[in-house]
Amino acid sequence: MGTMAKKSIRTTSFDVAALAGVSQSAVSRAFTPGSSIKATTRDKILEAARKLNYVPNSIASSLTKNRSSIVAVILGTLSNPFYVHTLHAFSQELQKLGRQTLTLTLSDTMDTDEAILKVLQYQVEAVILTSAQLSTRMINLCHDRGIPVVLFNRYIPHSDVYGVRCDNVSGGRMVADAFLAAGARSFMMITGEANGSTSQDRVRGFVERVLEAGIPRSAISSYPGLRSYEGGAAAVDMHVAAGHEIPDAIFGIADVMAMGAMDALRYRYGKRVPEDVMVAGFDGIPEGGRPPYQLTTVRQPVAEMVTETLNLLNFDGAREPEELTRDRPIAGEMIWRATVPRPARAEPAPVAVAPEASAG
Amino acid sequence: MGTMAKKSIRTTSFDVAALAGVSQSAVSRAFTPGSSIKATTRDKILEAARKLNYVPNSIASSLTKNRSSIVAVILGTLSNPFYVHTLHAFSQELQKLGRQTLTLTLSDTMDTDEAILKVLQYQVEAVILTSAQLSTRMINLCHDRGIPVVLFNRYIPHSDVYGVRCDNVSGGRMVADAFLAAGARSFMMITGEANGSTSQDRVRGFVERVLEAGIPRSAISSYPGLRSYEGGAAAVDMHVAAGHEIPDAIFGIADVMAMGAMDALRYRYGKRVPEDVMVAGFDGIPEGGRPPYQLTTVRQPVAEMVTETLNLLNFDGAREPEELTRDRPIAGEMIWRATVPRPARAEPAPVAVAPEASAG
DNA sequence: CTGAAAGCGCTTACAG
């Protein structure tokens, strides 16, 4: 039969109390750090608990304490290693804070709203969302219940939901800068979700900077990359299938997509990177730094962002609300590797005196 | 103030009952599929619930029903994409079954026993463990509480804890076969955890087969690869640092490690794969199939293994215990890609007539 | 089909 038995006899604090010869309240106190109980009493209780293999029932305690020590982490996808690293970081840090991680991954049958509703049922203490699309109704639901929500790696413009993210606009600009400095004049972008703030911001910064260099908008093509390696490769295929030339430089809005694009360029179309076409990504995942890729990118400071998120969650109300900053983007860092030729000395790329951009 | 408010006024089934003009029991029934309640009554209640933004409290219901619909997934590491894919599969399937996933990742401060203790507190309905080291005490604890435990991708010999895994021994043999058929005569293994059944079995099958070919044990070196890309690369470094020749073939007990080894071989030591040294992995992660690697490997049938695990968990007691099979290894599949030259026609590799192995 | 009531296993004032 092994571990498959379905009936169980649970040991409760009453059983432990009986064996230790104390009240049930005392047992509860013995397991509550910092509660007033004589050391010898506690030891006696702990000993009895050990004998009975007693484990406190967190579900019951959650019910009485009205909070569950469970934090929901809602992920859009795991096909991007960036989110895997993020999940890992949250899981570890949350554990250190004595919290458990309830992981939900979105799918066709579960959108963000449903996921929130789900985790709300479990009285989670907080929710960390790496996927936007938060409806106003859900925001209000969480707010009414006093459950803090923090968006990780995105934000909702003009809302007062906390968002933690790096400065994607200036990150996009950095990439454009690098390409321009290396002499690129035609570009392709592989984007993420059309309505995701992260993708939009990176694109915006990139395009802005390119236009400032006096290059026409028509020199920038754009394809959705589905936030995955395969999507990145497929974007290159689409471009080629449409009969277009491979551009001077390709910006993958996320490293995975840039990696997929690189492999398609090299292995399907015989292009050399960066000799024939430059590539850059965004995120700074370790996978992009491996020798076959050596991807130039903008690194997101994950550790810092995770810490910031945890601060905003304000567990145990350690900080006053006024101390909590809202939507302060953290700067990304340019990582020069091998997929964009680095100018010998950092000459600023040209900024057109009268950019066409400002004319439009 | 946004979503940071810490005080909350919870809407309970009593509030809904009051608004709908029914008893609290009726509200509970309205939210319990299959319970006897008039359709019009249910609609009235659901309408009232909507007005009040009522969400049933799963914590309370878990307490009364004595089960939580939460399933624990305990992971040793996320540095191996195989486990990321596994986690994703479980998360999705569990969601379909109406269960939530509590993810725990092990660390220095949290071993398997502690993790089990932790999730037991949350009255999880089942635990899926991708990391062994299960103490007898924990096995008993779970058993006494009627909580099914399934080991994924490993097993505990001579225990009656369910284990779902692929046939690692014969998988190891397949890899050895491939190497031998391609003419390799000296080998290196990059292993996982010393005490993990998975690593041990793959190593055993591999070594067995090599010895059967009449090759001495001394022709096989072995290094721990820490279950990660970096560990795989480091294993090659160790071998070289110890002054040894690069062998004919390297078996990474997991694809990630094989990939790390490949990159070290090619980019640090200027070796060509497979011309100078063959490499093979195990797991069949999609990452290994990407063009820069084209890693030959043994694919584990993850989908099948996940399904099998969920069957063994036997949610809602759908099956009789006798129907549940224990420790039936699922066959892995050889995936020929580019890192081991494939013999023109599948000639069986030589088996020595009187293998040294059988003499020892 | 519906309601009143007991109970799930804790925590936490309250009184001593």
Add this chain to the structure above:
DNA sequence: CTGAAAGCGCTTACAG
């Protein structure tokens, strides 16, 4: 420091 008791928000016999 300790115990008796109320209460957290549900589910589920039980009776109607």
